[in-house]
Amino acid sequence: MIQEFIRPEGVQEAMELIAEDRQAAFFAGGTCINHARCPQEVSRAISLEALGLDHITCTDTTVSIGATVTLQQLIDSPLIPRSLQQAAAGLYSRNVRNMATIGGNIAAGWKHALLTPVLAALEAQLLTGNGESIPILAYEGSSKLLITSVVLKTDQRYCSSSIYRRSSGSAPKVQVAVSCRTDMTDPLVIISGLHATVRSLKEFGPVFTAARSSSEPVPLILDALGTLDPIDEDIHCSRDFLRYTSARLIAEGIRSCAGGAR
Numbered sequence: 001m002i003q004e005f006i007r008p009e010g011v012q013e014a015m016e017l018i019a020e021d022r023q024a025a026f027f028a029g030g031t032c033i034n035h036a037r038c039p040q041e042v043s044r045a046i047s048l049e050a051l052g053l054d055h056i057t058c059t060d061t062t063v064s065i066g067a068t069v070t071l072q073q074l075i076d077s078p079l080i081p082r083s084l085q086q087a088a089a090g091l092y093s094r095n096v097r098n099m100a101t102i103g104g105n106i107a108a109g110w111k112h113a114l115l116t117p118v119l120a121a122l123e124a125q126l127l128t129g130n131g132e133s134i135p136i137l138a139y140e141g142s143s144k145l146l147i148t149s150v151v152l153k154t155d156q157r158y159c160s161s162s163i164y165r166r167s168s169g170s171a172p173k174v175q176v177a178v179s180c181r182t183d184m185t186d187p188l189v190i191i192s193g194l195h196a197t198v199r200s201l202k203e204f205g206p207v208f209t210a211a212r213s214s215s216e217p218v219p220l221i222l223d224a225l226g227t228l229d230p231i232d233e234d235i236h237c238s239r240d241f242l243r244y245t246s247a248r249l250i251a252e253g254i255r256s257c258a259g260g261a262r
């Protein structure tokens, strides 16, 4: 239970406060920390509110998103790629989207984190409180390393993201993001929901090329997914169903990228 709420006014101060106490945690929107199922024991909340991390800025080729920008602000900003906006809209409640932040979504490290697959497909880099820049999939959830902003190169990739879920209010079962360079090379296929962590499918290039020019891409993609580690199944979705659904979503993503989706 949170017993102390501290509002540091600078990144350095926030990092020192978190290092002092094992039961301290950064507090951004609070939607995860205050969630009844939050696994974290937090007695001291270090608020990120006064750190000035709530801006979206851009250059000709990049967009930089402060860690405390909310999911609703992503949807409302004309600077944000459509694929990321669609992923943010996957959180069905506008009230929660008004509080939940991009930094919190990444750092919480949920198996079903809505934004991580599409950010990985867009090759997002995270800037951290100690001045480093790291690829998003290298960030370890709950590591207490402060994310200060997320940087995307906006001109280089087509990208599409889609979700399968059982109802609008339930957590996604499978989420897929597909991207490629604008000359259709260097495809990336990122999947969450099948394993404990978000996965980037390796060596998908030949399958991407074959599927792009095929009128029946799903069987080709299903074959490629056959080499994955055993998929987590549950009472609602068998392994075969999850594999087939993933193949359908990947096929859709490839088609959208070929059509120039951003």
Ligand SMILES: Cc1cc2nc3c(=O)[nH]c(=O)nc-3n(C[C@H](O)[C@H](O)[C@H](O)COP(=O)(O)OP(=O)(O)OC[C@H]3O[C@@H](n4cnc5c(N)ncnc54)[C@H](O)[C@@H]3O)c2cc1C
Residues within 6 Å of the ligand: 025, 026, 027, 028, 029, 030, 031, 032, 033, 034, 035, 040, 048, 067, 068, 090, 091, 093, 096, 099, 100, 101, 102, 103, 104, 105, 106, 107, 108, 110, 112, 113, 114, 115, 142, 144, 145, 146, 147, 148, 170, 171, 172
């Ligand atoms: C009803 C409901 C439904 C939800 N559905 C989904 C869903 O479908 N998919 C999904 O992904 N999430 C879902 N969530 C979880 C949550 O809302 C999001 O993951 C949200 O983006 C978390 O952001 P936050 O700012 O509220 O994080 P917080 O709760 O403030 O923090 C979450 C974790 O991240 C850490 N943290 C926060 N910001 C930073 C930072 N900048 N640097 C380092 N660490 C940081 C905190 O210390 C904490 O460990 C849901 C939540 C609710 C209440």
